[in-house]
Amino acid sequence: MRPEKKNLDTYISELMKSAGVPGLSIFIAEGGSEDIRAFGVRDIATGAPVGSATVFEAASLSKPVVAHVALQLADDGKLDLDEPLSRLVGPLVPHDPASATITARHVLSHTTGLPNWRRHDVPLRTYFPPGSRFSYSGEGLVYLQSALERLAGDTLDVIVQRRVFQPLGMRSSSFVWRDSFNDNVAFGHDREGNIEDKFKPDRANAAFSLHTTAGDYGRFVVAAMDGALLSERAAHLWMEPQLPTPKRRFEALESIPPDTETGVYWGLGWGLEPDVKTFFHWGANPGMTAFVLATPAKRAALVAFMNGDLGLNIVPGIVEHVMPGQHPALSWLGLSR
Template identity: 90%
Template sequence: MRNLRSKKKIFDTHISELMKSASVPGLSIFIAEGGSEEIRAFGVRSIETGAPVNSATVFEAASLSKPVVVHVALQLADDGKLDLDEPLSRLAGPLVPLDPASATITARHVLSHTTGLPNWRHSDVPLRTYFPPGSRFSYSGEGFVYLQSALESLAGDPLDVIVRRRVFEPLGMRSSSFIWRDSFNDNAAFGHDREGNIEDKFKPDRANAAFSLHTTAGDYGKFVVAAMDGALLSERAARLWMEPQVPTPNGRFEALESTPPDTETGVYWGLGWGLEPDVKTFFHWGANPGMTSFVLATPAGRNAFVAFMNSDLGLNIVPGIVERIMPGQHPALSWLGLSR
């Protein structure tokens, strides 16, 4: 017991030092090691109020929203309701009417980030396909918004209802929602920008498959454990979303140029998760204004962590967390530009 208390104290000191050095106000972390699980909380929800983060604090999951939506798509495929290789245009209509290639985008393309679409459209990068769908990787939030339209058309319900019914309720994720709940007001983390200024609170009234999930470290930990176990999926689907589909571009996650870039060594994308095949881990990261998140998991050893940080600088502490919880070579960190 004394050794366990000592180990936790050393870990807590290490995390507190990481947060201080990176100016991260608050952190909530779920840790799974073998058969044991725990949730740890550090720092404050807001530098203005000084209210502490606790195990029930609600954070923005940002892009950790995407694997949850992937899980729904795979369930629908298991049920025979969604063909992963059927063009989504048959369900959601054409995405870009003057771009015939966009009409060939499938759910598999979205899940593996091979749509050819930009991450997000803007004045310099209009919405269109920049390479043939299915040919290579370029991370795309736009693809998930398109998939959302198809899933809602197929199921006849808004995304937040679909996800609640198929994922949150079966897994007991009672503090998770793709739209804002008033019950979150009393214990929600506020985002902080790089200068430490508080961001306006994001309270979505419509789900966005790419980034609107609000949840707790404990709730998302349940989802990650389910992903490691293949819960709620057929054996085939559980295996499929952990199989490498495509290599990632060297040193970046968006690559829209006409000439295919060099690929990253040891980092691939499956159907919903980033993968490190050599060390048999899956991962994902997230970043909304003032909020960051990260997941790393090894199904074979049932080791994983989920970290939510209320700062644009939060990902800077991820390598230090990995060093203590899941040490070893993790090429995903260098791919994302996260090195100690």
């Protein structure tokens, strides 16, 4: 039997304490009911409490929102998912012919061949032929962002406000910083509990700059389950498995393809567990973590935002009580009860 509200609240509080997670805001949908709960503090220095309207960094939960916009533009006939983005904004990497073949489909399914982020030992280039296998890439989302902005004639934050946030009533969501967030924002905490400097993006980044609330993002997840704002074809397409993920890793750039994970695939914007018909995503910025899991057929979903580097450690425990069952995505991400 699942715990009642009081017991679930106590259980989550105990999980947070044991893992050193200062604050959490969670959206839970089950059947026709929806609930938002808040726990802990926005920052340990002031002890200001997390509330249902507290703004968190969504980190990589930014990516499905951008995927939704891309699919809307495809619905409108403005974006061909299989046309090389280089025809719109030029090749991403000079002297790398393969990078000129990258399409929106490759970006959304994380099959670009690009690294997650360029690093001193991992320069920006394609490491395998685009479309051939999965390797998670934030660089790809930023490349797609430039194409979407070119097509729509606006910055990403304006495009998303018009196409997603306003239609869904997501009034506390933005890819750029708003001063109004100052009154109720969560600050990140590192593994030692130190407070991180607040990230206040003045330009949208498709991969990680979204600020939002659990309730707002919950609206987006419910819309994703409903296929809202998309054609029936597009709503099906972004939940359709493209390729399996590499075993226990999200970035895999080596020349020899790695073994693949059982039961974990990627669609066009979401991670997928096809056997249980569930979609998911996770996020991690410095001091901030986030997780989404949803099963459309059961009208069940959870959205969790945590202001601690260790936040993902409590996700399996929450999932066990809110959405029990086999979820191979958790082991793929290295999370265990």
